[in-house]
Amino acid sequence: MLLGTQLPxxxxxxxHGISSVISRMSENQLDGIVxxxxxxxxxxxxxxxNNKFYTGVLGLRRVKLTVNQDDVYHRxxxxxxxxxxxxxxxxxxxxxxxxxxxxxxxxxxxLAYTAPSIxxxxxxxxxxxxxxxxxxxxxxxxxRVSLYLRDPDGVTVEIxxxxxxxxxxxxxxxxxxxxPGSVTAITQDMRLTKFNHATPVANDVKLTSxxxxxxxxxxxxxxxxxxxxxxxTILEIGNEERPDFMRYLISEEASHGFVGKGNVxxxxxxxxDDESQRRIMRRLNDLGIQNSGVxxxxxxxxxxxxxxxxxxLEVATKGPxxxxxxxxxxxxxxxxxxxxxxxxxxxIETFLRETDxxxxxxxxxxxxxVATPPEALVVALRVASRGPSSR
Ligand SMILES: [Fe+2]
Ligand SMILES: [Fe+2]
Numbered sequence: 370m371l372l373g374t375q376l377p378x379x380x381x382x383x384x385h386g387i388s389s390v391i392s393r394m395s396e397n398q399l400d401g402i403v404x405x406x407x408x409x410x411x412x413x414x415x416x417x418x419n420n421k422f423y424t425g426v427l428g429l430r431r432v433k434l435t436v437n438q439d440d441v442y443h444r445x446x447x448x449x450x451x452x453x454x455x456x457x458x459x460x461x462x463x464x465x466x467x468x469x470x471x472x473x474x475x476x477x478x479x480l481a482y483t484a485p486s487i488x489x490x491x492x493x494x495x496x497x498x499x500x501x502x503x504x505x506x507x508x509x510x511x512x513r514v515s516l517y518l519r520d521p522d523g524v525t526v527e528i529x530x531x532x533x534x535x536x537x538x539x540x541x542x543x544x545x546x547x548x549p550g551s552v553t554a555i556t557q558d559m560r561l562t563k564f565n566h567a568t569p570v571a572n573d574v575k576l577t578s579x580x581x582x583x584x585x586x587x588x589x590x591x592x593x594x595x596x597x598x599x600x601x602t603i604l605e606i607g608n609e610e611r612p613d614f615m616r617y618l619i620s621e622e623a624s625h626g627f628v629g630k631g632n633v634x635x636x637x638x639x640x641x642d643d644e645s646q647r648r649i650m651r652r653l654n655d656l657g658i659q660n661s662g663v664x665x666x667x668x669x670x671x672x673x674x675x676x677x678x679x680x681x682l683e684v685a686t687k688g689p690x691x692x693x694x695x696x697x698x699x700x701x702x703x704x705x706x707x708x709x710x711x712x713x714x715x716x717i718e719t720f721l722r723e724t725d726x727x728x729x730x731x732x733x734x735x736x737x738x739v740a741t742p743p744e745a746l747v748v749a750l751r752v753a754s755r756g757p758s759s760r
Contacts, residue, residue, distance in 0.1 A: 388677070390656050391579045399586035399648060405611045406564045407639035407669070407685040408447070408458040409480050411524055412470065414630045415730045416444050416463045418521050422734075423448040423459065426500050427482075427526075428555035431701035432691045437462050438666060441710050442720045453691045453700055455639055456563040462634060465728045469523070473626025475679030477569040477633035478618050478746065479517075481527035482561040487514045487537055489559045491545060493528055496552040496559070503739045509539045510596050511603075517743035521734035523631030525743065529565050566616045567636045569680040570623050570746060574604055576677045577617055581606045584652060585638075592619075597742035614638075620746050625679070631737075635673070637683035646672055649684050667707040668693055 413419040423429045433447035444463040459480070472478050484490055490507050497504045497518055506516040514537055515529040552559075571577045574592055581587040587606050591613075595601040601620040605613035615636075628634050640646050646663060650672050653660040661673040670686045691700055704721075706714055 388576055390658065391576065391583055391677075399584075399652065400588060401586065401608060402640055402645050402648065403585050403587060403608060403684070404639045404641065405608070405614045406456050406567060407637040407683070407687075408456075408460050409564060409567055409636050410460045410462065410634045411522075412464050412467060412628065412630050412632055412634055413446070413461040413522050414463075414465050414467075415521075415728055416446055416461075417725075418730050418732060418734055419446060419461055419463070421732055422521050426497070426502065428560060429457075429459070432458065433460075433668065433695075433705065434701050434703065435705050435707075436710065436717060438707065438710065441706075441713060441717055443724075444721065447691065447701065449691070450560065450562055453697075454563060455687050455690075457561075458691075459564075463724075464630065465724065468629045470629030470632030471626045472570065472632065472746070473624050474570055474572065475675075475681075476626030476628050477567060477636065477680060478744070479525035479527055480567050480633065481515070481529050481565040481616075483563055483565040484516075484528045484530040484561060485558055487530045487532050490514055490516050490528060490530055491550065492552045492556070492559050494546075495550050496555060498549075499552065501733055501736055503736050505739045505741045505743055507542050508743075509537050509542055511593065512536075514542065515743075517739050519737045519739045520631075521730075521736060523737045524633070525739065527565070527743070528561065564614070566614050567633070568616050568618050568744070569633075569636065569676065569678070570626065571604070571617050571619050571676065571678040571680070572621055572623055573677070574602055574619050577604060577619065578606070580677055581615070584656070584658070585649065587615075595744060598745035601746055603744075618744065618746055623746055635681035635683055637671070637685045639687060640684055641687060643670060643686055646670060646684055646686055 420431060424431055429448040430451055432449045432453040435445050437443045437445045445460060447458050447460045449458040470476055494504055494516055502518050504516060504518045507514045513529050513531045515527050517525060517527050519525055578590040581590060587608060591605045593603045595603050601618060604617040604619050606615040607613045650660060650663060653674055658674055664671045668689060668691050672684045673681060675681055694705055
């Protein structure tokens with residue numbers, strides 16, 4: 370089994386020598402080329418439980434059931450909004466053999482989906498509690514309101530909403546909690562839309578800022594104190610339209626995490642087309658930063674590299690899209706393989722059946738408890754390191 374995509378030269382940290390590379394960077398012409406997030410990929414222990422949770426509990430739609438192209442005997446599951454929109458897809462490699470992962474440098478802390486309104490968060494809280502999911506919040510912070518939960522593998526998922534017309538105070542939210550109400554189904558006004566942000570972990574504000582600013586043209590990152598943990602910082606990175614689709618959690622004391630079950634594997638940003646992607650690749654090559662080269666993933670084209678702390682990043686094209694090989698109404702209903710993997714279908718299906726027979730898990734799962742406060746790095750590490758017995 371391959372831990373991660375099989376990307377030559379990309380299996381280690383990228384920090385050695387990168388600060389001198391970055392300091393040599395000239396101004397670049399890539400401003401505006403990165404549009405936001407494309408997808409976020411994680412690791413799950415069991416596709417059946419994973420599917421029930423992301424479709425039945427979070428109300429997403431499975432839009433692709435395929436295999437990991439770098440490890441074709443393991444599944445790759447894609448969930449997105451109803452229209453399979455770019456920037457809404459959370460994807461999972463099913464790797465039951467992998468140990469539980471740990472948040473830290475190179476292994477991101479959490480991801481956040483956007484909810485349609487602050488009112489819908491109250492419904493989400495009631496719904497998730499009714500499903501036995503551990504929830505904390507809502508918290509009013511930094512102009513947004515957020516609720517946090519953990520999926521059956523332990524991934525921290527934030528659901529966040531803003532209301533530009535009204536400032537919502539914590540006091541208001543605490544008062545509203547006294548009347549929780551009851552919700553028996555996910556209604557249209559609750560549907561999650563695109564990702565709001567991803568939160569990798571890094572050591573050095575300056576280095577991470579320069580990396581995104583000078584390499585990808587994501588200008589003027591902003592730092593803010595982390596309200597959940599003194600001594601740590603939130604570094605907001607984005608473009609004019611989406612100024613904080615990356616919200617790094619910066620701690621000088623953060624140690625290395627590792628990717629495993631229940632953790633983010635990589636974070637993909639979106640570019641409009643192949644030419645934009647090639648421009649980024651040329652810049653990586655000019656600067657001597659290791660990268661995968663462009664890889665055809667059939668539903669999009671991918672380019673991988675690591676940030677200075679070893680977090681695996683991808684730049685993916687918008688097209689061709691998830692409907693390239695399935696009718697829009699049939700997305701994700703059967704195992705599809707890219708044409709070059711199709712000759713191996715019989716062996717793959719046999720292997721997956723064997724995996725399933727050895728990998729039975731009960732539904733509903735015993736949900737891991739969500740950390741409080743949810744965006745504290747130390748707490749997250751402590752919770753993650755307790756392992757399965759804490760679940
Ligand atoms: Fe967050
Ligand atoms: Fe990806």
